[in-house]
Amino acid sequence: MNTVELLRQRLAVLQAESIAIEDESHRHAGHAGAKDGGHFVVHIVAAVFAGKNTVARHRLVYDAVGDLMRGKIHALAINARTPDEV
Structure with missing residues (x-):
């Protein structure tokens, strides 16, 4: 299974209405650290983010991603919104 x-x-544990993932690894070729993991952008819309600030939303995403951040992912940009914010 790819990254x-x-x-x-x-991220399925967040029961998102939508998830879009962009692999931007090719834009970071040669970057120190990029050899060990990819660069990704996640756009996620989920009701679980309601009432939470940006830091709390990102923590939910990082908790869901878990150990991928210590191997397959070098950098993760997160755009986390509620359905009402879309």
Whole structure:
């Protein structure tokens, strides 16, 4: 399973209405640290983010992603919104 599929699988626990994942690894070729993991952007819309600030939303995403951040992912940009914010 590739990293995008793994991310999508892990993020399923947030019961998102939508998830879009962009692999931007090719834009960071040669970057120190990029050899060990990819660069990804996650756009996620989920009701679980309601009433939470940006830091709390990102923590939920990082908790869901778990150990991928210590291997397959070098950098993760997160755009986390509620359905009402879309």
